[in-house]
Amino acid sequence: MSFGSTVMSEKEYEDFVDKKPSNLADSEFKLDKEEGSKEDEENEMGDRNEEPNFGILNKNKKSMDETAQVFTKPQQMSKTRKRKKNDARLCLLDLLDEYEEVGNEFDKKNEAHELSPEEKSLEELVFPETLLFPIHKNFRIFLTTFPVDYFPATFARKCKKITLELPGAIRLNTMKTLNAVTTE
Amino acid sequence: MRCFRPENLMHEIKSFIVSFLDKRYQEPPSFDFVNIFNQTDRFEPILFMVGQNVNTFVELNNLRYLTPIGSSITIDYQSLGSLCNERIAKMIIRAAATGQWVLLDNLHLATDIIPNLHKFLDTMIELHFEYKKNLTLEFKMQQEKALLAKLKGTG
Numbered sequence: 001m002s003f004g005s006t007v008m009s010e011k012e013y014e015d016f017v018d019k020k021p022s023n024l025a026d027s028e029f030k031l032d033k034e035e036g037s038k039e040d041e042e043n044e045m046g047d048r049n050e051e052p053n054f055g056i057l058n059k060n061k062k063s064m065d066e067t068a069q070v071f072t073k074p075q076q077m078s079k080t081r082k083r084k085k086n087d088a089r090l091c092l093l094d095l096l097d098e099y100e101e102v103g104n105e106f107d108k109k110n111e112a113h114e115l116s117p118e119e120k121s122l123e124e125l126v127f128p129e130t131l132l133f134p135i136h137k138n139f140r141i142f143l144t145t146f147p148v149d150y151f152p153a154t155f156a157r158k159c160k161k162i163t164l165e166l167p168g169a170i171r172l173n174t175m176k177t178l179n180a181v182t183t184e
Numbered sequence: 185m186r187c188f189r190p191e192n193l194m195h196e197i198k199s200f201i202v203s204f205l206d207k208r209y210q211e212p213p214s215f216d217f218v219n220i221f222n223q224t225d226r227f228e229p230i231l232f233m234v235g236q237n238v239n240t241f242v243e244l245n246n247l248r249y250l251t252p253i254g255s256s257i258t259i260d261y262q263s264l265g266s267l268c269n270e271r272i273a274k275m276i277i278r279a280a281a282t283g284q285w286v287l288l289d290n291l292h293l294a295t296d297i298i299p300n301l302h303k304f305l306d307t308m309i310e311l312h313f314e315y316k317k318n319l320t321l322e323f324k325m326q327q328e329k330a331l332l333a334k335l336k337g338t339g
Contacts (some may be wrong), residue, residue, distance in 0.1 A: 017302050027319050135226050135312045136283030138253050141276065141305070144232040144240045145291040152295070160224055160232035164238045179214045 013154050208327060218250045227309050259285045264294035273304065280308060
């Protein structure tokens with residue numbers, strides 16, 4: 001998916017956002033898959049190999065089952081991961097790093113496999129396997145924008161909006177500074 | 185006939201409010217960032233509409249020390265406006281896993297990525313709940329198995 005057009009009507013925008021990515025629609029979670037027969041798994045692996053590789057995490061042709069195992073069988077992980085007391089999140093980050101390193105090496109060897117800018121879209125980076133963890137409760141995403149006309153209203157509606165503006169008067173500015181001072 | 189001079193109108197309205205009600209109705213409330221932050225959650229992006237000469241990173245850094253969780257938080261900063269989609273996605277995934285904050289600055293300069301970003305966040309939230317659901321199902325199945333084993337043992 002390219003980022004070609006900047007102007008998008010509200011209906012087009014909503015259609016685009018509501019449409020599920022193809023990799024998500026076909027996805028099944030590993031927790032459910034484990035109970036299936038081995039034949040199914042082999043078939044799935046076969047299909048996966050036939051598909052063109054894209055994205056930073058899938059391009060190295062490494063089975064993503066390992067990611068699922070982080071959460072289901074932490075006792076079988078390698079020594080480095082055991083050192084981290086089987087913390088699932090840290091294990092996942094380790095895996096992300098590993099995939100990245102292997103992917104980079106693979107790219108160096110085979111230049112033809114380099115991803116085009118279109119393949120590097122955000123949509124394709126969303127893999128169900130990589131997100132087999134809950135979103136941390138402290139996670140926040142902050143976005144800043146100037147008040148412009150062309151900002152999509154649909155997205156603005158989804159967000160919590162805060163206006164940050166410097167106070168106009170000296171008195172208000174001083175009050176703001178005083179409010180920011182803590183007892184510490 | 186009574187006429188109003190527009191340049192004096194605002195001042196007169198303010199003095200009318202002060203004389204009729206109280207001084208506190210005329211003064212704008214102080215900006216309580218911590219209180220606003222407490223009303224947010226992890227599933228909803230926070231959009232700052234900033235004016236000129238506002239440094240959001242400094243404001244967030246101040247907020248970080250005012251919140252009880254601040255000591256364990258780091259802020260991942262990315263100014264938009266260039267091709268950095270891959271970096272943004274990785275940054276968000278990492279922050280979501282470890283509970284950090286992500287600040288994407290100047291979104292108005294990169295409106296192209298907004299639909300994809302919207303979809304990305306929606307997908308992430310969807311997967312979060314799907315994961316939770318699967319986890320609950322797994323837990324229930326384990327409980328049922330344990331119960332069945334217990335029943336078999338007693339029967």
